[in-house]
Amino acid sequence: MTLSLEVSLLSLSLQLSDALGDWPSGGNNQSGGPWPPAPNPTWPGGQPAPNPTWPGGQPAPNPMWPGGQPASNPAWPGGQSGGNNMWPGGNPSQPTAPGGFPSGPDVLPMGIYDKLLITIRGTVKPNAEKFAVNLSAGNDIAFHFNPRFNEAGRKALVRNSLIGEKWGKEERNVNQFPFVLGQPFEMKILCTNTEFKVAVNNSHVLEYKHRLTNLRSINKLGILFDLTLSDVCVENI
Secondary structure, three states: OOHHHHHHHHHHHHHHHHHHOOOOOOOOOOOOOOOOOOOOOOOOOOOOOOOOOOOOOOOOOOOOOOOOOOOOOOOEOOEOOOOOOOOOOOOOOOOOOOOOOOOOOOEOOOOOOOOEEEEEEEEEOOOOOEEEEEEEEOOEEEEEEEEEEEEOOEEEEEEEEEEOOEEOOOEOOOOOOOOOOOOEEEEEEEEOOOEEEEEEOOEEEEEEEOOOOOHHHOOEEEEEEOEEEEEEEEEEO
16 A cells, blocks of 8 residues: 555544544533433432422421411310300309399209208498398299398388289388498398298398298399398208
C-alpha cells in the first residue's frame, strides 16, 4: 500500500468517528447515559409512588382535632350536657318573691298526712314587716300562717284558710309571739289527722284545725316575704 493510500484511509476513519459520536457508548445520547433511554425515566432517588404520601405519612380521611375528634354535640365543661342544660352545681331554682322559697321542696308529692313534719329554718330580716307560710291545694290555701311585726304598732300571729277564693275567719289568739327581728328561728309544723301543730324554737305555739279536709290534695308549700330562708326539711315521724 502506498503512503498516499494509507493517509486517505486514516482521514476517512476520523470523519466516521466524528459523525457517529463514539457509538455505541454515545450515539445521540448527549448526557452520556445509555441509549435509547428507558420509557419511564426514574426520579432522583427512585420512581415516585402513584399516590405520594404526606410528610410523616398519608393523612387520614377525617383528620382528628387536637386532643381527639370533637363530639357532634360538644359537652359543657365538666361533662356532656343533658337535653336540658345543667349549670355548675345543678339547675337554678325558679325566681320567687323576696324571701320566697329558694331552697327545699316546694311540692309535696304525697300531700299532707298524719305524722308528716315540716321543719323550716331561716332568719327574720331586721326591718321585717311580715312573712307567711302557706300550705296549698290548687288555688286554695289550707293553712296560712302569717306573723306580722307591726300591725298598728302591735305584733300579730294570724292564721286563716282561703277556700273557693274566700278567706275564712282569722285566728289571732296566741300566748306568745316567738319571732324576733334580725334573729334566726326554727319552725316545725306537724300534721295530724285533725289539725296542724306549730312549734318555734322548740316551744309549742299553737294548733290549727283542718278546714280543708282532703289532706292529700294539700301538696304545695310556699314561704314568702321578709325572711332569709336557710333550710326546709320534710320527714315522717
